[in-house]
Amino acid sequence: MDYIDPHIHMVSRTTDDYETLAKMGCVAMSEPAFWAGFDRGSVESFRDYFRQLTDFEPKRAAQYGIRHYTWLCINAKEAENVSLSREVIAMIPEFLDAPNVLGIGEIGLNKNTRNEATIFLEHVELAVKYNQQILIHTPHLEDKYQGTRMILDMLTQDSRIDPSRVLVDHVEEHTIREVLDRGFWAGMTMYPISKCTPQRAADMIETYGTERLMANSAGDWGPSKPTAIPDLILELKQRGHSRDLIEKVVYQNPNQFFQQSQKWKSIAN
Ligand SMILES: [Zn+2]
Numbered sequence: 638m639d640y641i642d643p644h645i646h647m648v649s650r651t652t653d654d655y656e657t658l659a660k661m662g663c664v665a666m667s668e669p670a671f672w673a674g675f676d677r678g679s680v681e682s683f684r685d686y687f688r689q690l691t692d693f694e695p696k697r698a699a700q701y702g703i704r705h706y707t708w709l710c711i712n713a714k715e716a717e718n719v720s721l722s723r724e725v726i727a728m729i730p731e732f733l734d735a736p737n738v739l740g741i742g743e744i745g746l747n748k749n750t751r752n753e754a755t756i757f758l759e760h761v762e763l764a765v766k767y768n769q770q771i772l773i774h775t776p777h778l779e780d781k782y783q784g785t786r787m788i789l790d791m792l793t794q795d796s797r798i799d800p801s802r803v804l805v806d807h808v809e810e811h812t813i814r815e816v817l818d819r820g821f822w823a824g825m826t827m828y829p830i831s832k833c834t835p836q837r838a839a840d841m842i843e844t845y846g847t848e849r850l851m852a853n854s855a856g857d858w859g860p861s862k863p864t865a866i867p868d869l870i871l872e873l874k875q876r877g878h879s880r881d882l883i884e885k886v887v888y889q890n891p892n893q894f895f896q897q898s899q900k901w902k903s904i905a906n
Pocket of ligand 1: 644646669671743855
């Protein structure tokens with residue numbers, strides 16, 4: 638079955654992974670900018686990273702017939718360095734016209750600090766100024782509930798933000814309802830050791846339905862599984878769900894959300 642991975646960090650993966658994903662049915666992917674595992678030292682290092690995301694990765698993906706899209710930002714983990722964050726935010730517009738850039742992301746909170754909130758709001762300003770969609774990272778474990786509430790409040794209080802143009806990722810059982818109720822799109826991240834499993838994602842689909850809901854692997858440099866979406870497809874098939882339901886979650890929904898950008902080429906059309 639053809640599917641789209643709406644959140645995966647291919648800069649951390651090998652070309653063999655592209656081949657495997659293509660064989661498993663992945664036809665398109667979106668790669669938000671994220672933390673490298675260490676703090677980058679200068680704005681130049683982000684400029685090179687954004688060149689990799691807008692130039693090198695789409696070519697690598699195209700070798701396997703996969704369409705590669707991206708989102709730009711400085712990650713919340715690096716927001717404590719406020720001056721570097723501001724330099725990066727000021728540099729991002731250089732890349733916003735690149736043909737595979739869908740918007741600003743993954744922005745959000747990590748430890749829910751004041752500096753993180755400041756830099757989050759400055760990214761939101763950038764998105765509004767350039768009419769960009771937004772992809773949100775919500776924090777992990779004990780910080781998730783409060784951080785998700787803070788993010789949703791900041792976005793909802795800004796009347797310029799249209800929630801149907803915002804994807805909130807890494808939702809879990811205790812955050813998904815509020816994200817959907819407030820009109821945002823929600824993404825479930827399936828990780829081998831944290832976040833959510835294919836089984837829990839299937840449970841959430843059964844509980845909350847398929848409207849504005851999608852699933853991703855968030856495959857990156859840590860313990861993660863780039864083929865998590867095929868695992869979810871199998872889980873849903875084994876539970877007896879229809880092809881239409883599965884296709885809505887893994888293909889139609891991301892296609893519909895991303896289509897709001899002129900740059901996204903609908904694969905079905
Ligand atoms: Zn991510």
